[in-house]
Amino acid sequence: MKYKIYIVEDDVSISTVLKECIDKYGFQVVIVEDFEKVMDGFNEYNPDLVLLDVNLPKFDGFYWCRKIRQQSKVPIIFISARDSGMDQVMALESGADDYITKPFYYDVVIAKIKSHLRRAFGDYAPKIEERIVEVDGLRFYPERLELEFKEQKLIITKREGILIEYLMKKYPKVVSRDFLLEKIWDDIEFVEENTLSVNISRIRKRLQNLGIDGGIETIRGAGYKLNKTW
Structure with missing residues (x-):
């Protein structure tokens, strides 16, 4: 090679x-x-x-x-x-x-x-089986930051990957804003209020690009949940 x-x-x-x-x-x-x-x-x-x-x-x-x-x-x-x-x-x-x-x-x-x-x-590379997080045909590959749905694939950012992974793992439960903030940012005191909302909006657009509309639902006063609309 x-x-x-x-x-x-x-x-x-x-x-x-x-x-x-x-x-x-x-x-x-x-x-x-x-x-x-x-x-x-x-x-x-x-x-x-x-x-x-x-x-x-x-x-x-x-x-x-x-x-x-x-x-x-x-x-x-x-x-x-x-x-x-x-x-x-x-x-x-x-x-x-x-x-x-x-x-x-x-x-x-x-x-x-x-x-x-x-x-x-090479020889020193970690021998790790690739993880796959899946919810009814929607697949996320954390190691390569790749979303897949119905043979369509797209690459997302690391931060988007962390968010979508937890939303998929917790499905159908609601994931709190504080939980997601702690998983992505070390010091939530210095995070602007709308930062999480902006990143959630980006994931919604990613899902729309895969043909999934309304894929993430906002639960007022609680957080977010994966909304299986497909």
């Missing part, structure tokens, strides 16, 4: 040498060219690992890291000239797996790539 590497680096000299170096080890490599369409390239290429710079045109690497994490668990390694501790903390908090500072040895980058691929897909 040839693993696919996605390089998001605006310094052409660095990205070119990185590609040449990585190519030698049998990986497939794609370099981003349009930095306003990083996610379009990611979805089209479906890489196994991402090399990501911090300083990028339009949006920085932290932004793109968070966007990737909304739909994928592939290893993300930052490669950046910014070597402050705060930058490294922000990278990890955004969902990155590693952080390499420039200038760097290309052999170290290759070793890091191999290590993270082994942990994600």
Whole structure:
């Protein structure tokens, strides 16, 4: 199997040498060219690992890291000239797996790539049976954040996934707002009142895209419940 590497680096000299170096080890490599369409390239290429710079045109690497994490668990390694501790903390908090500072040895980058691929897909990858949460034909796959209904599939965000998983697990019971808030946000004192409502609305739209109207019912003063309308 040839693993696919996605390089998001605006310094052409660095990205070119990185590609040449990585190519030698049998990986497939794609370099981003349009930095306003990083996610379009990611979805089209479906890489196994991402090399990501911090300083990028339009949006920085932290932004793109968070966007990737909304739909994928592939290893993300930052490669950046910014070597402050705060930058490294922000990278990890955004969902990155590693952080390499420039200038760097290309052999170290290759070793890091191999290590993270082994942990994600190889001998060190956790051998876990995929979980499936199902309610009468509506299926949710938590590990891949995928909703499925009548052969239609769509990818949802991690936060949406947590909400729909608990609504499905608790069906046909009502799930309280406080319970859902605690499962998603560590400190509910700093969550705006409408934040949960906004995320519930997004899930309703996701279900509508699958052909399910009125899939989540609001129970005034209590919370929400999955409404099996199909």
